[in-house]
Amino acid sequence: MDPVAATHFVMQLYVLVLSALIGLEVIAKVPVLLHTPLMSGSNAISGIVLVGAITLGCGAESSLARLLANGAVFLATVNVVGGFVVTDRMLSMFRKQTPKARDGQKGSEGKT
Amino acid sequence: MDPVAATHFVMQLYVLVLSALIGLEVIAKVPVLLHTPLMSGSNAISGIVLVGAITLGCGAESSLARLLANGAVFLATVNVVGGFVVTDRMLSMFRKQTPKARDGQKGSEGKT
């Protein structure tokens, strides 16, 4: 690799490692209740490959590359949009439960 | 800026922002007891400019630049070494206290 590309690659690695550290740190303690929405929410984020698909679609000249790009745009959009919609739907149901843990405990204390 | 330098600058900004996010995340909740050691420990880390001083010293040709580099190496080393030493000394005193919070409370419970 020429030095410019190598330097760039090193910077990419920094971004990779730092982002991973943030990912590890942020999900340190999640209540079980939120595992499913967190899964589907982060699934929607991983649809970020949509950005890659757009980049490809904008730069591609051969029809094969364009086809692949448009296919990727379609698939990734389903992933992104569906993911966020379904997560929101799930969370809207949890919302009613949000104070559950607290109230639930209060309730049980009251009863004991 | 030419595109290569611009791209590189963007990557540097990513590293900057991500590191800041980690910094914010990591120091979310520190007991007061640890404020002073944390301050002096992170002070030692900020002596990382030592690395910059070394880079400068290795590449400099003019005697002024070399002088500045060696001065910076000296100052930064005092900062780094002194910082870590003093933090360790402080923490070694706290160590005796570490189980304090727990035992302290136990003690007081026992007395009540």
Add this chain to the structure above:
Amino acid sequence: MLINVNTWASVLHGALLVAGVGFVLCLKLLASPRTARQGNAIGALAMLLACGATLAQAQPDVGAIRAMLVAAAAGAVVGVITGRRVHMTAMPQLVAVFNGLGGAASVFVAGGELVRWGGHAGGALQLNPIGEIGPALALSAWAGAWVGGLTFSGSLIAFGKLQGLLSSQPVCIPKGRIAVCLTLLLLLGAGGAMVIAPKSLLLFGIVVVIAEILGILLTLPIGGADMPVVISLLNAYSGLAALACGFVVNSPLLILSGSLVGASGIILTRLMCQAMNRSLANVVFGAFGAATQQTSGQDGKEMKEFSPLDTAMLLRNAERVIVVPGYGLAVSQGQRAVREIADVLKQQGTQVVYAVHPVAGRMPGHMNVLLAEADVPYDDLLDLEAVNPEFLHTDVTLIVGANDVVNPAARDDPSSPLAGMPILHADKSRAVIVFKRGKGRGFAGVENPLFTADNAHVVFGDAKQSLTAVASHLKQL
């Protein structure tokens, strides 16, 4: 003028970085109940921003824009409709499908970039204008292809199992381990080849095909009930595939988001395993060894049957009732019938609460969603620690399609496969009534001594039907 162009470019770069921070914030907020919904909205906004800025950055010709907009619109419509329509209980398989699509998109992107390399150097190779593709770039394309491909086929298998299209039993592939090792070796070899000939579409295709096979080999042996964990793992993989694509198309935002989702997904998978008291290795490779299930010592005792009418009469005289919902309730969709019974009981002055085990059902939070759908007030949902002391003072415990989460063997028998999992102490209550269809076992495939205990009776049949019968008897009594 030059400054203007530069400024605009900086704004776009800044927007992409802001989107990245938005994703971090999204995950952070998603991890706390109070802020989760907000977090999801922020994630969606960040995605919009990212797409807009990318488009503005690339300045494509009208034809390309039009084609992509059509594709995106179609995708959005499909996404919204499935996202809105799908049943809450089908959530895991839905996430699996979305996941698979994301993996496939990664494959497409990596492949498309490869096609461009074959043509002439441009876009992503700005930094390397010679047009020579270094090993880092070639390996990124390789990684995008196989991680994405594996995610795709694995997710489809997971979907098939959860949706009932495939048998949800663990399938024991003969010589499965050897086959997996072989495909892995093949993948490595293909990677080496791609470094040498990075522009070969044939090689890329081979990698994809091998990866698809690997995905199937890895997922097929896993039982349907373990699928939520597998989906979470595949979710992490789809993040890693996006990460690889980030190197391929040279997008720091993709690298950031992919790495973020990959790392957090792996942690989340671990947390899910812990909640179910299983190890990840056990989940992923469990079925490769012996798929035989323990048929532990039946103690010869038989279940004692109860009719819905018996149940209704017992409930009439109860002062405290606890309902333990489980997977069977989700299967039979009987949550409204449960609430009906609870309503009648509350009218007669009986105290009714629900004991929600964290891993009851087939996805985390399953029971909370189910009961929320039936408008059960959340004050009535008690979690493990809160409810366990209550069983001692309880007259009747209704176990509706739950099994493993009330299996006393987990507590009493250290040799049980469930040993160590915290359970609901339903067996401590005065009377226990179990709603189940037959002698079926729970997810862990273990005999449940509670069902044959002296204080326990079983109402056989589909939970919804039995419950409806109980409710109507109750109203007539």
Add this chain to the structure above:
Amino acid sequence: MLINVNTWASVLHGALLVAGVGFVLCLKLLASPRTARQGNAIGALAMLLACGATLAQAQPDVGAIRAMLVAAAAGAVVGVITGRRVHMTAMPQLVAVFNGLGGAASVFVAGGELVRWGGHAGGALQLNPIGEIGPALALSAWAGAWVGGLTFSGSLIAFGKLQGLLSSQPVCIPKGRIAVCLTLLLLLGAGGAMVIAPKSLLLFGIVVVIAEILGILLTLPIGGADMPVVISLLNAYSGLAALACGFVVNSPLLILSGSLVGASGIILTRLMCQAMNRSLANVVFGAFGAATQQTSGQDGKEMKEFSPLDTAMLLRNAERVIVVPGYGLAVSQGQRAVREIADVLKQQGTQVVYAVHPVAGRMPGHMNVLLAEADVPYDDLLDLEAVNPEFLHTDVTLIVGANDVVNPAARDDPSSPLAGMPILHADKSRAVIVFKRGKGRGFAGVENPLFTADNAHVVFGDAKQSLTAVASHLKQL
């Protein structure tokens, strides 16, 4: 051979990245009592790794290496000696000095790079081989110069105040605010000029001088007692100076670490302010407005004096004693005398505990360090929540050089400057004995009604001397 060179370069880059992760880990571990010491060690190792890898990467000639090694060795010796020798109570000023040195080093590095730009393009300009210095680079040098310079002079002032070389009273600079605004404007202007003429050493020097003045202007008006907060803030600044240098010498590790320390330092400063119940703006700009201190209504009551002998007799008959240490104990270094008294009392069967307020003294954890030095067993140190209920059942409370942390006005008088700060309820105990030199006030400069309360008596004099007298009386009684 080529591959070997490449591999080695990759290893070095990897080592630097590992060092960065080490710093993150260091901070993370430092934030929890159990792991803090480990964290510090990891940080030191990471620093060693970073320096080694940087040297290996740059492959300097022998002369340069020798000079740098000498400088580093000298620095290490100074660092170890001061770090080892310094008194625990002088910790804040020591950190201030180290901090200032770091800031100065940043200025040197930025300046040295500038000198190189003046010469011919090399090293840091790899990416920009034309030798033209873009605005981003010029502004980085500018930022390194002024943030570093400000950190240096500000830290020295802080040191002077804490060490007693300067008056620790807030100095009210006439037209201070205007002067600060003016220097800020000058700095901005100089920044613009540096973009145009990035290689001008003169400009650079001007920026540094202005920054030094700014540091003095900002720090001088702040009272000595607020210095820990200021030092923490300057610590964040020294991180930001390193960050700027990271752009100047093009080192991602410097950017990472500088940003990390900068962000966490700012958060830490906020936390410290919260613990002292002050706002950061109040600390930094408090003295600019009115440096006059409130001389709140003296209620005409006088302090009642007690002799050490009276105190000893009172203690002889006490069953429960609480010691409240404060800043005055640190000043007089009387911690061993305190322990001696406690030992005698324990022998006679009296229960003795220490009430440690989180912000007693002049740095967080000050009292813990002080008492640990005197070998007070940690079981005897109770924190605010644990000890407050105890005062009610306590016969004698000894207040040794504490003032604000036992001021009942904080609890009872909403108009008090201390209002809202949680305090130790020493006034609730049967008898209170205060050790202080005279009628001096505490850090907040507020009258303390406790000292004139009916159940309170004051032993005037230096805490160490009074305590030693009490101890010897106790032994003789």
